[in-house]
Amino acid sequence: MSANNRNISITGSTDFLDLKVTEPSQYAAGVKAVKVALDHAFKEMGVAKSFKGLAKMNQKEGFDCPGCAWPDPEKPSKVAEYCENGAKALAEEATNSIVDRDFFAKYSIEEISQWTDYKIGKSGRITEPMILRPDSIHYEPIDWNEAYSEIAKHLKALDNPDEAIFYTSGRSSNEAAFLYGVFIRAFGTHNMPDCSNMCHESSGVALAETLGIGKGSVKLEDFDKAEVVMVIGQNPGTNHPRMLSALQKCKENGGAVISMNPLAEAGLIRFKNPQEVKGVLQGGEAIADIHLQVKINQDIAVMKVILKRLVALDRLNGNVFDHDFISKYTDGYDSFIEHIQQYDEEVLVKQSGVSSEEIQKVVDLLAVNDKIIVCWAMGLTQHKNGVENIKECVNLLLLKGSLGREGAGTCPVRGHSNVQGDRSVGIVHHASPSFNKALKNEFGFETSIKGGYDVVEGIQAMYEGKAKVFMALGGNFVSAASDTAYTAKALQNCDLTVNVSTKLNRNHTVAGKTSIILPTLGRSEFDQKEGKQRFFTVENSMGVVHRSKGLLKPISEDLKSEPEIIGGIAAAYFEGNHPVDWKAYGDNYEMIRVSLERVLTEFNGIEEKSKGSGFYLKNNVRDLDFSMLPNGKAQFSNNGLPEHNLAEDEFLLMTMRSHDQFNTTIYGMNDRYRGIYNERRIIFINQKDIEKFNFKPFEVVDLVSNYDGVERKAENFKLIPYNIPQGDLGAYFPETNLLVPINHYADKSQTPISKSVVVKVLKK
Numbered sequence: 001m002s003a004n005n006r007n008i009s010i011t012g013s014t015d016f017l018d019l020k021v022t023e024p025s026q027y028a029a030g031v032k033a034v035k036v037a038l039d040h041a042f043k044e045m046g047v048a049k050s051f052k053g054l055a056k057m058n059q060k061e062g063f064d065c066p067g068c069a070w071p072d073p074e075k076p077s078k079v080a081e082y083c084e085n086g087a088k089a090l091a092e093e094a095t096n097s098i099v100d101r102d103f104f105a106k107y108s109i110e111e112i113s114q115w116t117d118y119k120i121g122k123s124g125r126i127t128e129p130m131i132l133r134p135d136s137i138h139y140e141p142i143d144w145n146e147a148y149s150e151i152a153k154h155l156k157a158l159d160n161p162d163e164a165i166f167y168t169s170g171r172s173s174n175e176a177a178f179l180y181g182v183f184i185r186a187f188g189t190h191n192m193p194d195c196s197n198m199c200h201e202s203s204g205v206a207l208a209e210t211l212g213i214g215k216g217s218v219k220l221e222d223f224d225k226a227e228v229v230m231v232i233g234q235n236p237g238t239n240h241p242r243m244l245s246a247l248q249k250c251k252e253n254g255g256a257v258i259s260m261n262p263l264a265e266a267g268l269i270r271f272k273n274p275q276e277v278k279g280v281l282q283g284g285e286a287i288a289d290i291h292l293q294v295k296i297n298q299d300i301a302v303m304k305v306i307l308k309r310l311v312a313l314d315r316l317n318g319n320v321f322d323h324d325f326i327s328k329y330t331d332g333y334d335s336f337i338e339h340i341q342q343y344d345e346e347v348l349v350k351q352s353g354v355s356s357e358e359i360q361k362v363v364d365l366l367a368v369n370d371k372i373i374v375c376w377a378m379g380l381t382q383h384k385n386g387v388e389n390i391k392e393c394v395n396l397l398l399l400k401g402s403l404g405r406e407g408a409g410t411c412p413v414r415g416h417s418n419v420q421g422d423r424s425v426g427i428v429h430h431a432s433p434s435f436n437k438a439l440k441n442e443f444g445f446e447t448s449i450k451g452g453y454d455v456v457e458g459i460q461a462m463y464e465g466k467a468k469v470f471m472a473l474g475g476n477f478v479s480a481a482s483d484t485a486y487t488a489k490a491l492q493n494c495d496l497t498v499n500v501s502t503k504l505n506r507n508h509t510v511a512g513k514t515s516i517i518l519p520t521l522g523r524s525e526f527d528q529k530e531g532k533q534r535f536f537t538v539e540n541s542m543g544v545v546h547r548s549k550g551l552l553k554p555i556s557e558d559l560k561s562e563p564e565i566i567g568g569i570a571a572a573y574f575e576g577n578h579p580v581d582w583k584a585y586g587d588n589y590e591m592i593r594v595s596l597e598r599v600l601t602e603f604n605g606i607e608e609k610s611k612g613s614g615f616y617l618k619n620n621v622r623d624l625d626f627s628m629l630p631n632g633k634a635q636f637s638n639n640g641l642p643e644h645n646l647a648e649d650e651f652l653l654m655t656m657r658s659h660d661q662f663n664t665t666i667y668g669m670n671d672r673y674r675g676i677y678n679e680r681r682i683i684f685i686n687q688k689d690i691e692k693f694n695f696k697p698f699e700v701v702d703l704v705s706n707y708d709g710v711e712r713k714a715e716n717f718k719l720i721p722y723n724i725p726q727g728d729l730g731a732y733f734p735e736t737n738l739l740v741p742i743n744h745y746a747d748k749s750q751t752p753i754s755k756s757v758v759v760k761v762l763k764k
């Protein structure tokens, strides 16, 4: 059961660079953002390729931005429809740097693993299939067919199909993800962990239980009509910059924006729209009308104060809540009202860290408006009570009748550009009798009725030796998952690890005994078969399915598309003894779409309807159809408060993104809006805590967490005095993933507690 004996670093260098700190930025976006974007693009891709690529990104006949999942406006856009970080995402994918056989001959994985994630990522694109053989520390080239056979050989050697795990990161297309899910089920397992498990799984669970669908209900145009938009636990200036335009429109139309966040993130506080001269000339506008600087994981305390005060007002006036909506569409109102009474307002206010007056401003707005949108991201989902956090937001919308009408609804802001689509087409670790039946009808094979592993369970299974083959369709599993040391051992325990990747990353070095890298086309690249260009489809954060078509020359002639690779592996595994013609499916995406629409009828007509702006998938909340829920009604819920019981010297740590990264891909060393330059090994801490514990600004410290007697340590960080609540800390992932315990996660969704890790700060 021991890990293989290669000498691999799971963090890379922890040396410091040359940190510079300035005041946090007053503005997000603006002219500077355009300059930064182009600088990145030119550096990675050269000038001609940059303009060719950027001109087609998010345009109707172009490709979908490989960055976040924020939707494109439906009206054709004359101006460029991308943001600084979208341009960086493209530059990163379409870089001219390559990792070829000479690179791997020169550098062993032991050496590569010593590098920072930044240096590993900047090495570039993989150009041909590579294999790492047992007892070797150098990858060597392998022919595509041999690679498929090697994978098939390992899959066949397993005692049962549940010894294999198939991960998906959210950049795959609908076609690739559907075919992958069909193959995995045909192989015989539901072990389909995916990046959602670490991301919006809490949203999926909370929304499915209360509203009957695990997705949001708003459309982009709802932002034009909303009276109040709450942005909770989200940093759109960095992670969804194009969302700022929607918020700005909301404000132009008279709406108010409320932000709830331990940090005063740039973009919410002030925003310059680079596409509008007005924004630039007038120095930007404040987007958030009210900023509630909540303590980490106390959102629910704030929400309870808001709800209690609204209940009291409604008792007085009877017109604060939408009682018709409540009686017609919801269940559990009386129990909710009774539950909320038991909380003491003063205690809640104190616990939340927000002043009573600030909260009252929000109450005043919510009392008289009912076109309300609640947006959220990782600040709500990655806590032990992640599911309850979201359910409490749903309670507010139910009380106000702010669902199924224009200008109102739920808006979980998704991460990866096609994470929602991957789930829609079947990347789900639960078994579904109706999906199984539809697969049987379409393909003629039986599917297991047993559910499979999610991310946490998958890692535990590999650690315990219960799973022996790990395959990843994209992503960087070891750096993205919690508890880096544990996860690394789990992967190294495997007999075979397979990565279908565009770029080199740490997961290629933290390898199983045998490891294979299969290089794939990026979505900006021209994809053709026998002279005919192929396109694929994606689904954005608001449930719109549309086409994406790459146009740049692929970085190597030896790349294959994801569907082709899946078809190749499946064909090698089944050797013709299966009703599905895997190779034909891998080559022909139209064939995949035909099967997709027959298995999942909401995709009916996808071939035609995905043209142009695309089409909306069905959404029962938009239609106010709750027939799938108990009593056919939307559900109020009674949610408790989080309990942390911190000792005097313990802090809550949130692990988050800098402005210069996409998850584990590090674009650069700056977190410009927060005023941090040329360093990632930093911790944001309140000045009063620095004084209280006799630290000095910029002092070098270690962080330790201790769960169930297991101590985890992340070394070498500099303390940065910052505007963050006392008792709270902020730092970047993946550097701090070492501290997140594998066995602590959100109830029901099993999302790691990446935003509320109990830590101590140790002097060196």
Ligand SMILES: Nc1nc2c(c(=O)[nH]1)N[C@H]1C(S)=C(S)[C@@H](COP(=O)(O)OP(=O)(O)OC[C@H]3O[C@@H](n4cnc5c(=O)[nH]c(N)nc54)[C@H](O)[C@@H]3O)O[C@H]1N2
Binding pocket: 067, 068, 069, 085, 199, 232, 233, 234, 235, 236, 238, 239, 240, 260, 261, 262, 263, 265, 294, 295, 296, 297, 298, 299, 377, 378, 379, 380, 414, 415, 416, 654, 655, 656, 657, 658, 659, 661, 662, 663, 755
């Ligand atoms: N450029 C870029 N774009 C991205 C990504 C990227 O890495 N880079 N990642 C993509 C992905 S996969 C995702 S999931 C999204 C992530 O998008 P976000 O969720 O915006 O990402 P995080 O950096 O994790 O930010 C979390 C925010 O939540 C706040 N926060 C932390 N804890 C709490 C809390 O307890 N309560 C409240 N109210 N706030 C809290 C933090 O201060 C921070 O502002 O972005 C997507 N888009």
Ligand SMILES: Nc1nc2c(c(=O)[nH]1)N[C@H]1C(S)=C(S)[C@@H](COP(=O)(O)OP(=O)(O)OC[C@H]3O[C@@H](n4cnc5c(=O)[nH]c(N)nc54)[C@H](O)[C@@H]3O)O[C@H]1N2
Binding pocket: 169, 170, 171, 172, 195, 196, 198, 199, 200, 378, 382, 415, 416, 473, 474, 475, 476, 477, 479, 480, 481, 482, 500, 501, 502, 503, 504, 505, 520, 521, 522, 523, 562, 655, 656, 657, 662, 663, 664, 665, 733, 734, 736, 737, 740, 754
């Ligand atoms: N501590 C902490 N941990 C976190 C989070 C956090 O906030 N805090 N956030 C979590 C979240 S929200 C998420 S979504 C996960 C992300 O987890 P992942 O999705 O696993 O990680 P990424 O960094 O997005 O994966 C990047 C790699 O994907 C590959 N890639 C890029 N494009 C493509 C493509 O088109 N096809 C293929 N096949 N490969 C491609 C490249 O090789 C690249 O190195 O991390 C989670 N981890």
Ligand SMILES: [Mo]
Binding pocket: 195, 198, 199, 200, 414, 415, 416
């Ligand atoms: Mo995510």
